Amino acid sequence: MEITAADGVAVRVRELRQRYGEFEAVAGVSFDVAHGELFALLGTNGAGKTTTMETLEGHRAAHAGEVRVLGRDPYRDRRDVRPRLGIMLQEGGFFADLTTAETIDHWRGFVPDPRPRDELLELAGLREQARVRTRQLSGGQKRRLDLALALAGRPEILFLDEPTTGMDPEARHATRRTVAELVRDGLTVLLTTHYLEEAELLADRLAIMHRGRIVASGTVAEVVGGHGDRVRFRVPAGLPVADLPLLRGVAAGIEVDAGHATATYTLPPDDLQAGVYGLLRWADERGLTLSGLRVDSASLEDVFLSTAGAPS
Numbered sequence: 001m002e003i004t005a006a007d008g009v010a011v012r013v014r015e016l017r018q019r020y021g022e023f024e025a026v027a028g029v030s031f032d033v034a035h036g037e038l039f040a041l042l043g044t045n046g047a048g049k050t051t052t053m054e055t056l057e058g059h060r061a062a063h064a065g066e067v068r069v070l071g072r073d074p075y076r077d078r079r080d081v082r083p084r085l086g087i088m089l090q091e092g093g094f095f096a097d098l099t100t101a102e103t104i105d106h107w108r109g110f111v112p113d114p115r116p117r118d119e120l121l122e123l124a125g126l127r128e129q130a131r132v133r134t135r136q137l138s139g140g141q142k143r144r145l146d147l148a149l150a151l152a153g154r155p156e157i158l159f160l161d162e163p164t165t166g167m168d169p170e171a172r173h174a175t176r177r178t179v180a181e182l183v184r185d186g187l188t189v190l191l192t193t194h195y196l197e198e199a200e201l202l203a204d205r206l207a208i209m210h211r212g213r214i215v216a217s218g219t220v221a222e223v224v225g226g227h228g229d230r231v232r233f234r235v236p237a238g239l240p241v242a243d244l245p246l247l248r249g250v251a252a253g254i255e256v257d258a259g260h261a262t263a264t265y266t267l268p269p270d271d272l273q274a275g276v277y278g279l280l281r282w283a284d285e286r287g288l289t290l291s292g293l294r295v296d297s298a299s300l301e302d303v304f305l306s307t308a309g310a311p312s
């Protein structure tokens with residue numbers, strides 16, 4: 001029987017809770033992932049990303065809430081769901097004496113209708129390492145072999161838990177390109193990463209987790225756009241900080257670096273133009289020059305630091 005998600009949603013998570021003893025590692029998380037979408041889970045260490053991914057992979061039952069993967073309960077129905085998933089393990093235990101090609105062939109023996117070995121070597125960028133024993137592969141190459149194995153069974157959903165950690169910049173770049181191509185070809189991907197630029201580059205949508213909860217979610221543009229724009233300039237010499245204006249009701253934050261004070265305002269979305277106009281008029285009326293004046297959108301890093309990275 002062909003199993004399909006009824007509503008075009010590949011993954012549905014509603015109010016998921018997971019506990020380890022008394023500790024609630026996931027405290028009511030909800031999100032959907034559409035077919036063909038790359039969804040990234042970001043967050044601080046211990047935020048609950050891996051626990052969420054493992055629940056979706058069918059390793060553990062939800063303590064509370066609902067989880068659906070390809071329309072099914074991934075824990076109860078794991079025998080039906082699991083063959084349709086590709087899971088890139090954090091540390092695949094390879095047989096040290098098998099070559100890369102032999103390892104792929106060995107794995108292909110476990111899955112029905114596997115991808116051809118050469119295609120997997122190509123996808124993982126390991127053609128030149130086909131005859132190298134796995135114990136001689138570098139850390140980054142081992143991770144790419146993990147990726148090849150995850151793709152062997154032509155999965156409908158690929159789970160990538162920090163896939164590029166430990167890779168050099170070139171391997172990281174190549175892996176991201178491979179993942180982007182797979183998504184372009186229709187694969188659904190769930191990704192966790194500590195590299196914000198990786199999420200910015202690859203994710204159709206993302207969620208930032210902190211202490212078991214989602215604290216921001218949406219497309220990169222939505223997450224960043226909702227965070228406001230920043231206006232910065234050097235505080236003119238001799239001007240008391242207390243004399244700086246309020247812009248659209250927002251007071252300046254002051255940072256001092258190498259003896260220079262910089263004023264930063266984070267203005268609500270849609271208030272930027274009026275805020276900058278007010279600032280320039282204020283400076284003009286006083287004959288002040290605003291050196292180093294810069295206007296930027298918030299970056300994903302700004303949002304991350306202010307939502308998930310805030311000291312407790």
Ligand SMILES: Nc1ncnc2c1ncn2[C@@H]1O[C@H](COP(=O)(O)OP(=O)(O)OP(=O)(O)O)[C@@H](O)[C@H]1O
Nearest residue numbers: 020021023025043044045046047048049050051052
């Ligand atoms: N088997 C376990 N027993 C007890 N506590 C656990 C267990 N696994 C995870 N935890 C705790 O649950 C919390 C969430 O862990 P999880 O691995 O899901 O976070 P994460 O967001 O993936 O973190 P990281 O970015 O560090 O990989 C952490 O505080 C962790 O210490």
